């Protein structure tokens with residue numbers, strides 16, 4: 001069983017919180033190295049920027065170690081009302097963002113997050129016999145130099161550093177009209193929304209509601225498909241079939257899955273002008289163009305073996321070349337898609353967290 005000096009989580013978002021909660025549930029202590037003492041900070045800013053009021057996920061979209069009781073059951077219990085539970089049985093319960101965030105805050109308290117958190121940005125992970133050393137850099141006072149410092153070694157390390165940054169198309173960088181959809185913003189009078197996924201669809205509605213004239217800038221017709229990934233990808237059998245795919249097929253499958261899309265349904269059928277180029281007359285350009293993609297853009301993972309943009313992982317989200325009976329290097333969040341296609345969801349983070357706990361339990 002691992003003790004407090006053996007396990008480290010690098011990153012301080014929802015994936016890190018989910019792992020920390022699962023470890024705490026298994027009575028395994030872990031140090032968290034991150035930028036933000038509040039694990040919901042990054043998510044909160046992005047969701048607020050696109051005025052998201054309800055979760056994309058259902059009752060099981062939370063950071064707790066066990067799927068049940070989920071947010072629907074907790075609300076039913078709190079309000080003595082079975083309605084959330086009935087909705088959840090038919091997969092129609094969408095928790096509010098406030099409900100999710102209040103629950104995440106409770107998980108933060110219950111898991112001992114604050115006591116384990118260290119505000120340290122990790123710059124490198126080096127394998128050493130029986131574990132990994134974590135490097136960070138601190139400025140040398142009075143000079144412009146930095147000095148490398150080391151933490152650990154830790155036997156088990158989980159990398160949960162999230163997306164490498166917001167993506168703005170090259171041709172729009174430096175354009176003063178540009179704001180990214182996931183950054184706080186209001187709306188102009190003539191708003192061009194670049195992109196064709198969920199954030200773009202949300203921004204068409206937001207800008208229209210704000211009274212703007214909306215232009216959708218997109219290269220192809222958006223895909224309309226349900227918000228959640230196909231159910232079979234969350235089942236043992238479906239996942240086993242996914243893990244059997246040869247690398248080329250797996251890359252095509254993940255590429256297809258990450259194509260921009262938004263759900264079918266009348267509430268998303270809004271009237272906007274459609275063009276392929278950002279028009280001159282737009283006074284604001286909202287880039288609903290998601291995140292910078294690919295493990296090559298994540299400094300801590302860039303040197304690991306990859307298939308296309310995905311870092312190669314075993315089905316339990318560990319890095320095969322750096323994991324053996326003495327140590328574990330595992331990945332959670334978006335960079336764990338090779339192991340779990342829905343890795344950038346709360347359910348995916350729980351999948352990785354459980355497998356990481358199992359590794360930390362090895363004697």
Ligand SMILES: Cc1cc2nc3c(=O)[nH]c(=O)nc-3n(C[C@H](O)[C@H](O)[C@H](O)COP(=O)(O)OP(=O)(O)OC[C@H]3O[C@@H](n4cnc5c(N)ncnc54)[C@H](O)[C@@H]3O)c2cc1C
Pocket residue numbers: 010011012013014015016033034035036042043046047050052054055056057061120121122123160161162163300332333334344345346347
């Ligand atoms: C608007 C929006 C709505 C979403 N809604 C849902 C939903 O309803 N349901 C669902 O299941 N999923 C949803 N998702 C997807 C998913 O839950 C989020 O992408 C989630 O925030 C990812 O968490 P993360 O911890 O991997 O990354 P992040 O939240 O980005 O956190 C990463 C953290 O690690 C820190 N960090 C990075 N590098 C280092 C380093 N080298 N050293 C130390 N710290 C570092 C960062 O500063 C940051 O604090 C949504 C995503 C978005 C953008």
